[in-house]
Amino acid sequence: MQTGAITGYIDVAQLVLYAFWIFFAGLIYYLHRENKREGYPLESDRSHAIKVQGWPAVPSPKTYKLANGETVQAPNARRDSQPPVHEGAYRGSPFQPEGDPLLAGVGPGSWANRADVPDMTYEGLPRIVPLRTASGFGVAPQDVDPRGLPVQGDDGVEGGRVVDLWVDRSEMLFRYLELKVADGRHVLLPMNFARVLHHRIVVKSILGEQFIRVPGTRHAEQVTLLEEEKIMAYYGAGTLYATPQRQEPLL
Structure with missing residues (x-):
């Protein structure tokens, strides 16, 4: 052999x-x-x-230790807390959100039930903060400074004005624009939904009068992971639900 x-x-x-x-x-x-x-x-x-x-089958629960010292088990029995979709739907029927469709948590407006705490940097500081609290950060002189500019929806109606920018201190980029809307509240606009021009900012996903209903934050200078989910979902939902025409077929 x-x-x-x-x-x-x-x-x-x-x-x-x-x-x-x-x-x-x-x-x-x-x-x-x-x-x-x-x-x-x-x-x-x-x-x-x-x-x-x-x-x-689903594995037995395992305990994980988080960076902040807390623990979490997975899998767990926690359920998402999105608002309910209409009752009586049959299998395969389209979702029909109840109430305000931009806040229904379905379709392009879906959001994950993340932890209601701010994302932190390696040094243990809030990761995403407004420029007014972030020393050492600013707008490059060759770029448009959006502070003070009007923000218009897809219908050309002004929905608010920019009062500040929120910077990601870990990635070194701007994540949000902070707007003051008609009722005096301050809400966040994700940068990926904003088109910054020289004299205005255009948002195609929602209309001007819909900025007033953007979910807010508990703290004026912090945003939690869950709040980020709901804010992003609101603008995402507008791509389908901002107007009745957007829900109709293209042809």
Whole structure:
């Protein structure tokens, strides 16, 4: 027999190959099972008593230690707290948000139930803060300083004016514009929804009169992860629900 052969039909290379196949199959099973620590079991649209988890089943809870010293278990029984969609929907029927569709938490306005605490930098400071509290940051002289500029919705109506910018101290970029709207509140506008021109700022996703209903923040100089989700979802929902025409087919 040749070097490495165990019998006339089996050698070490075959055993190593079979061991790799078994290991790889086990790795796929493990990763697929660990992937179900969040979002599972799924909720059935036939009955709330049915738990959809597929194969393999949802793993047993594991405790994770967070950077701030707190702990969290996954999976857990926590449910999302989005407003309800209309009752009596049949399987496959389109979602019809109740109340204000921009706040319904469905479709492009969906949001995740993240922790209601600010995102922090490595040094333990709030990551996203207004320029008025962030020393060492400013607007580049060759760029347009949007402070004081009017903000218009897709209908050309002014919905507010920029009073400050919010900077991400970890990524070194601006995340939000802070607006003062008609009722005197200050709300945030994500930069990716804003088109900054020389004399105005245009937002295509919502209308001018809808800025007044943008979700606010508890603190004037901090924004939590959950608040960011709801703010971003509001502008995202406007891409479909800002006007009735946006919900109609293109053709």
